[in-house]
Structures are given as structure tokens and as C-alpha cells.
Amino acid sequence: MRLRPLIITGLALSMLGIGVPAWSATDPRSCNDLLSSDTPAYVVCNWMATPEEAADIARFWLENDGENMKEADPYFVGVDCDEAENACDPNLEGDGQLRGDGDPDVEGAEDGGTPECEQGGDSCYVNGSGVTQAEKTAAEQTETGKGAKTAQDAGMRVWIDAELADDWKTGKLEEAAKKVAALAAQDDVAGIRFSSQVGYNKVLGTADEMDKFVAEAAKALRTAVPGKKLGVHTVVPIFGCGGHEQCKTEIAKKHPQLDPDRIGAWLKRGLVDQLTLDNGHLSSEYTAYGIDAAQAQRNQWIQVRARAWDMYGQIGAEDAGFTAPGASKLTEEQAGKAIGERVAAVLQSDAAETVTLWTRWQDQQGTVNRVLGEKLADNATWEQLKKLGAVKARLATVYDPATPEVDPAADLKKLSEVFGQVYVRAS
Known part of the structure; x- marks a missing residue:
């Protein structure tokens, strides 16, 4: 049954x-x-x-x-x-x-056997991990490591959120990957998201650069922490066009490196286990073609479902649209409508399995954008989000322990009211 x-x-x-x-x-x-x-x-x-x-x-x-x-x-x-x-x-x-x-x-195996260790024993791991115990212990004492443990104590599933594209560009991938791997080596950390807005933020200028970066970063991380899941976040603008031919032609010219077949190949080749697609760009990218945000979102997830990407890995959506300078200004009715359109409808599409909602971020001018009010003050938007308990395990957020609202313990306890998963940013 x-x-x-x-x-x-x-x-x-x-x-x-x-x-x-x-x-x-x-x-x-x-x-x-x-x-x-x-x-x-x-x-x-x-x-x-x-x-x-x-x-x-x-x-x-x-x-x-x-x-x-x-x-x-x-x-x-x-x-x-x-x-x-x-x-x-x-x-x-x-x-x-x-x-x-x-x-x-073999003889002695009934007692576990005795693996051959390097001098001093620091690298004696039978699981093939490239992270030493000393590196793991040091990582646990960092702000990110402590934040990950605090999030676990709050009942949340934890990913480490890192950005390795800049390190790859400067030839420092191995060093950076080792640092991130030490954070992910903590018990019960699910995996690592090693880049966001891949190909959209122009750090990687060509499709070939994107492919090479994803392949090399995945190899470095899987060598360092085998068994941990790997993910990336990106944007596939052409998906929002649906069947609008002019839109598809113009968007393909504007974002030639963000080809869906190339991005889908990262899943098919086993380079990543999780692919998260941005939902925020859908609000304005397609207005010139008479496609509103709701239609663009619907188009995107129909395209994802048609490609059966979920056969190769977990597909997620990401959205920062519930935040606003200072705090969310949505009324109860507006928040409920937004949740229905940007969370419930996405999950119901049967293409995205998770939705990641940003709850706090700071722009280049120093303005803090939040969902909650200052010092974790409740508001209408938060109260409506709390009603999504039935899908809490499918809701995630991003948290930076280096810039807490109050302190990591208080912040993460509050976030756990709505979210079952969290991406803890690596500093």
C-alpha cells in the first residue's frame, strides 16, 4: 500500500x-x-x-x-x-x-582490520576522504561550521553554500574546494552547493568555461568528500518563453551560454545531484513579448518537466521576491496570494521538488532586505509562510552566520519555523 x-x-x-x-x-x-x-x-x-x-x-x-x-x-x-x-x-x-x-x-577482518596509515595517522580514513581529521576539526570551529551545527540542532537539513567560480578563474580551485570540503565533512551535512548564478553573473563568460568549471569543481569536491551531494544554481532564461518563437530567438542571442541542453548535461553526466533554477528573473525578462511573470513561471516548469531532469537529480526553484528593504511590506492577502503563485504553484508543477526563499540579504548600497522585521519581528508575510507546514521539508532558505540578524542560534531557530532545509554560507 x-x-x-x-x-x-x-x-x-x-x-x-x-x-x-x-x-x-x-x-x-x-x-x-x-x-x-x-x-x-x-x-x-x-x-x-x-x-x-x-x-x-x-x-x-x-x-x-x-x-x-x-x-x-x-x-x-x-x-x-x-x-x-x-x-x-x-x-x-x-x-x-x-x-x-x-x-x-581476510585474516583479522573480523576485528575491523588495521588500515595502513600515513606517518602520524592524520590521513588514515578508510572511506577515501581527502579531508584530514585536523582539517575537519578546524572547520567545525569556524563561523560556518558552528552555524551548520546550530542549524542541525534546530532540526534543519544543512547544505554548505559556497562560490568556487572565482577561485577556479584564478587557479585556486583545489585550495578552495579543500576548505569547503572540510566544512561539508561534518556529520549530517547533506552536501555542497558550489556556485550560484552560473553563467548568468558573467564570472564565466562562455559555455565552455561553464562546463569546464562545473566538471573540475565536481571532481575536486567528490575526491575530497565522497558521498556528499553537489548542487549548483543557475538561470535558463529561454524556458520562460514557452512557445513564443521571437522570444526564444532574442533570449538565445542575449544569453547564448545558458543553453538548456548544456545545463541538463551536468545532471545527466552525474556532475551535480541538485540543480536549482532562479524564479526571480521571470518577473520582468519577458514583458516585451507579452508574457507576464505567472505565464513565464508556468512556461519554465513545463519545459523542465518535459526534459525529465528529475530523472537525473533533484530540481529546485529559488526566489528572493518575498524580501524588501527593511522588511516585507505585504499584507496578509498579498502574502497569501504570492505564496500561492510563487511557492505552491511551483511545487504543484511537479517539476521543482524544493523552493528556496531568501529571507535576508544586503545590496551593494548596504541596504538590508528582509522578510521578517528587524530583530526577527513577525509580520503578515511570515505568518502566512508559517502555514506551509505541510511542505516544510521542501522549503529551504540561505543563511550567512557571519552577518546575523540577532545571533545564529536565535536566527536559525526562527527560520526553522518555516524551513526544513538551509544553505549555510561559507565565509
Whole structure:
């Protein structure tokens, strides 16, 4: 039996006038009748195998005293070198002995074995990490390291947010990647977002530079902290055009390096595990073509879904539109409408799995833009965002512990009221 929560909240649904898909009561795969009467409307139940199908499956394996089960040989991949017809290379690793589950591989392995370590033992890691214990310990004591731990204590899933494009341009990628890897080596850090606005902010001027940077940065980070997820943030302006041919032609000329096929290849090649696309540029980029922000957003996520990028990695949206100089000025009604359009609709598109909302940033003139008021003061926008508890795990924000509003502990506790994930900026 499978429960599938639809990614939308009752608040946003009502404001958008969008109904939950009607699951027919006569659908043989529906098991909605097994749900309690107080189950939220966005939760539905489907049988992976109906009771009748399950009975047929069990009958197939159990009938005739389990004859089919007995005749089903275990799947074996390998070569038995003791069989005369098999010619085995004597130089292969191992001692050639077959072993059962739970048997030690080599003498002493039952005690964990004793890995060979470098002099002093600093780099003795059986997981292949390129970060020494000393580097990891030092990173934990930085503002970023402490911020990551504080966010975890507040119940948030943590990513390290870094910018390595400038370091790559100046030939300092390895050094910078090692520093970021030490931060990500902390327990329970999910991964690293190693660049934002790739190709859009002009740090990397050509598509070839973008590809080379992403490939080399991914290789350096995967070598230093294997197993951690990697992500980037960028913009694909042509997506907002939808089917408008003039728009597509002009936008492609304006942003030739931001080709969707190249960007999609980062996912397909396994260079990144998460790709976040900007949602903010959609508000003004397409007005000359008669495409408003809502249409551009809809176009973008239709294009993403059509390319099935989510088959290769996690797709996210990013938006700074809820912030304003000083604090958000939205009324309760305006905030609810904006949430419905820019959060709920994005998640409901079934293309983006997460939405990252900026809650605080400072422009070049020194003006602080916030969602909350000064010193974390509540307002109408925050109260409406707090109602998105049903999708809290899919909501993320960005936090810089070097520029706190109050202090990291207070700030992150407040942010955890709305967000289940946080990108902690590396200083």
C-alpha cells in the first residue's frame, strides 16, 4: 500500500482555486476507503498491487508445495575458478576462496582490520576522504561550521553554500574546494552547493568555461568528500518563453551560454545531484513579448518537466521576491496570494521538488532586505509562510552566520519555523 501526498497545501489551493485531482472511487487501485475520516484532502492511497493481484502473486510462489520457489535459483554474478572450464587470471586480487555472508574476507577482518596509515595517522580514513581529521576539526570551529551545527540542532537539513567560480578563474580551485570540503565533512551535512548564478553573473563568460568549471569543481569536491551531494544554481532564461518563437530567438542571442541542453548535461553526466533554477528573473525578462511573470513561471516548469531532469537529480526553484528593504511590506492577502503563485504553484508543477526563499540579504548600497522585521519581528508575510507546514521539508532558505540578524542560534531557530532545509554560507 502506498500513500502519496500531493505537493500542495490547503491554503494555496484555496487561493489558487485549484482542486485536488479526483481519484475515482471505482478505481481498482484506490485504497482511499482505508484512510481515516480526518485524513487531509491532499493525501491519497493507491495499491501498488491490489489485494487480488497480491493473492495471485502469493499463489504463484506457494502452490504445489512451493515448487516455483524451489526452482528459482539465486542470481549469481561471478566465476567459480575451481570449475575446469573457467580460466582465471592468477594475478587477480583476492585468494580465490568463496565466502558466505558474514564471513571475514581476510585474516583479522573480523576485528575491523588495521588500515595502513600515513606517518602520524592524520590521513588514515578508510572511506577515501581527502579531508584530514585536523582539517575537519578546524572547520567545525569556524563561523560556518558552528552555524551548520546550530542549524542541525534546530532540526534543519544543512547544505554548505559556497562560490568556487572565482577561485577556479584564478587557479585556486583545489585550495578552495579543500576548505569547503572540510566544512561539508561534518556529520549530517547533506552536501555542497558550489556556485550560484552560473553563467548568468558573467564570472564565466562562455559555455565552455561553464562546463569546464562545473566538471573540475565536481571532481575536486567528490575526491575530497565522497558521498556528499553537489548542487549548483543557475538561470535558463529561454524556458520562460514557452512557445513564443521571437522570444526564444532574442533570449538565445542575449544569453547564448545558458543553453538548456548544456545545463541538463551536468545532471545527466552525474556532475551535480541538485540543480536549482532562479524564479526571480521571470518577473520582468519577458514583458516585451507579452508574457507576464505567472505565464513565464508556468512556461519554465513545463519545459523542465518535459526534459525529465528529475530523472537525473533533484530540481529546485529559488526566489528572493518575498524580501524588501527593511522588511516585507505585504499584507496578509498579498502574502497569501504570492505564496500561492510563487511557492505552491511551483511545487504543484511537479517539476521543482524544493523552493528556496531568501529571507535576508544586503545590496551593494548596504541596504538590508528582509522578510521578517528587524530583530526577527513577525509580520503578515511570515505568518502566512508559517502555514506551509505541510511542505516544510521542501522549503529551504540561505543563511550567512557571519552577518546575523540577532545571533545564529536565535536566527536559525526562527527560520526553522518555516524551513526544513538551509544553505549555510561559507565565509
